Amino acid sequence: MQHxxxxxxxxxxxxxxxxxxPPxxxxxxxxxxTSIIGTLFLLISSAVLLYKINTDGVQLYALGGWQAPFGIALVADKVSSLLVLLTAFLSFCVMLYAVAGQDRGGAYFHPLFMFQIMGINGAFLTGDIFNLFVFFEVLLIASYALLIHAGGKQKTQAALHYVILNLVGSSLFLFGLGILYGTLGTLNMADMAIKVGELQGETATLAKTGALLLLVVFGLKAAMLPMHFWLPKTYASASAPVAALFAIMTKVGIYSIFRVYTVIFGEHAGELANIATPWLWPLALLTIAIGSIGVFASPSLKILSANLVIVSSGSLLACAAINSAAATSAAxxxxxxxxxxxxxxxxxxxxMARQRGKAEDRFVRSRPFVQPRLLGFAFAISALALIGMPPLSxxxxxxxILQAxxxxxxxxxVWPLILIGSLAALITFSRAGTTLFWRHNGTVANEAIPAKTTEIISIALLLLASPILVLFGGDISxxxxxxxxxxxxxxSSAYDLLPGVTQ
Structure with missing residues (x-):
């Protein structure tokens, strides 16, 4: 169990x-x-890891026996293990959907899918900022290829923008790491958290520059305004399994903001204490606002989904700006x-797009669905959950978040923007549901493809998570x-992770 x-x-x-x-x-x-077995093993091991962390406490894993801050360290605490389990469950559900036929659009879908999961989990578990950069690159390289899975001009154009922006982000990441290593002499998060409070004068100013460069990089990953514009087109153009897996990509950036600017640059950091807060406040609120406008203007269900990801990113960034334990718990x-x-x-x-003929998922009059009751029920559950209506999660x-x-x-x-975002989602989902399910022309399209069994199971598992989060809300909260x-x-976050270092 130690591994x-x-x-x-x-x-x-x-x-x-x-x-x-081969073969x-x-x-x-x-x-x-192989993919189903792999994601199932991952789900089981992630659940066992969460249980072990909950009962035995934080687990520090030093690769090769080299202890932090000199070696490569993985830190499994309640935050990282929860997000690893979330990734494992999401990947299992998405893979169930993909094996119904979406994986045939291009070569190497399954290996790339696994490598991206590896990068995401590594980003959550690493205790070192340089290795955070390494795992960022692993998941990004896999995502570049997955984004153009199944090809097409629209996918290629969206992928080009995505690749260029992330290459710029990676360069800034390295600049920030270089500055912080030069000022602190370490990139281990726990060690940095101890040493950052000792910085003064010009050295503190230089370290602040490196920290703010990292905020730009994490903000890009998290789709924080003004670095959000890549997300709607990128997510909407990706194949369905890839877009669904990408739902956790922005969370990697948000997690990094919480981890770095709470543990390293938190209240204890002397001259650099809470340096991200003045920037996070306006940008988080504006991200919610621009996401809500995007929700109103969405012409299709995929773009609506992508804009809702921006709204959720803004809400989570607002929690980071509040910078309290209650806000982090809510996040x-x-x-x-x-x-x-x-x-x-x-x-x-x-x-839904496969059953509407040429109209696809656009909010226009079209032919009726092959499975209207099944899709209607799933749409209602999904809408209630994302709007934020009771009794769902x-x-x-x-x-x-409001109570925090x-x-x-x-x-x-915070209250008006969160509520306005919910109102925007309510209005848009009402308009979308009316158009998609009630405004029909003719009969069912000949090319309409009913949902397959594994696709239905995949969607059902993801949507059932919402009422389950409510039923077990007390224990989860x-x-x-x-x-x-x-x-x-x-x-707890720093000294306990550095064997031999005392206060």
Whole structure:
């Protein structure tokens, strides 16, 4: 059990490499079986890891026996293990959908899928900022190829913008790392958290420059205004399984903001204490606002889903700006909800598009659905969850965010924007539902393709997560509060992860 922390990285790496070798690489059915088994193993190991962390506490894994801050360290705490389990569940559901036929659009879908999961899990588990950069690059390289899966001019154009922006982001990431290493002499997060409070004068100013460069990079990953413009077109042009998996990509950036600017540049950081907060406040609120406008203007269900991802990113960034344990707890709960609900809507939009002929998922009059009752029920559940209506998890998550505001000023800014975002989603989903299900021309299209069994199961699992998050809301919110308390406790977050270092 001592190696459990590396399993979420090792499992997708080994299964991805296995599928590059013959005879599995030559047989799509063998790749499908291998991928399902791999994601199932990942889900089980991630659940066991979460259980172990919940019962035994934080687990530090030093690769090769080299202890931090000199070696490569993985840190499995309640925050990272929760997000690893979220990634594992999402990947299992998405893979169930993909094996129904979406994986045939291009070569190497299954290995690339596994390598991207490896990068995402590595980003959540690493205890070193340089290795955070490494895992960012792993997941990005895989995402570049997955984005153009199935080809097409629109996919290629969206991929080009996505690649260029992320290459710029990677360059800024390296500049920021170089500056921080030059000023602190370490890139281990726990070690940095201890040393950053000692910086003064010009050295502190230089370190602040590096920290703000990282904020730009993480903001790009998180689709924070003004670096959000790549997301709607990119997500809408991707194939359904890829877009659904991408639902957690922005969460990697948001997680990095929470981890770096709470543990390293938190209240204890002397001259650099809370340096991200003045920037996060206006940008988070503007991200919610621009996302809500995008929701209103969405011409199709996929673009609506993408704009809702921007709104959720803004809401989570607002929690980071509030910078309290209660806000972090609310963010963790809402992160789980929004990731699964958004992924479910991306998959549902694809099923609906295949049954509407040339109209696809656009909000225009078209032929009726082959499975109107099934799709209508799934659409209603998805809409209620993403709007934030009771009794589903979106309502609970938004209530937790609203309750986390600490001052009158915070309440005056956060409450109206969160509620306006929900109103925008309510109006748009009402318009979309009316058009998609009630305004028909003629009969069912000849080219309409009914949803397959594994596709229905995949969407059902993602949508069922919302009521389950409510049914077990007390236990889950207690867990997220404990995770948030640990993240905000520098004594636990730093000194406990550096054997031999004392206060």
């Amino acid at each position: 459990l922390s590396i399993f979420p990285i090792l499992i997708p790496l080994l299964f991805g490499a296995l599928m590059l070798l 599995i690489s030559r047989d799509i059915n063998s790749q499908r079986v 963790l709960y809402y992160m789980v909800h929004s990731t699964l609900a958004s992924a479910g809507l991306f998959l549902l939009a694809d099923v 979106g309502f609970v998550g938004k209530i937790m 505001t600490q001052s009158t000023a915070q309440t005056m800014w 207690e867990f997220t509060q404990q995770a948030a308390d640990y993240l905000h406790d520098i004594q």
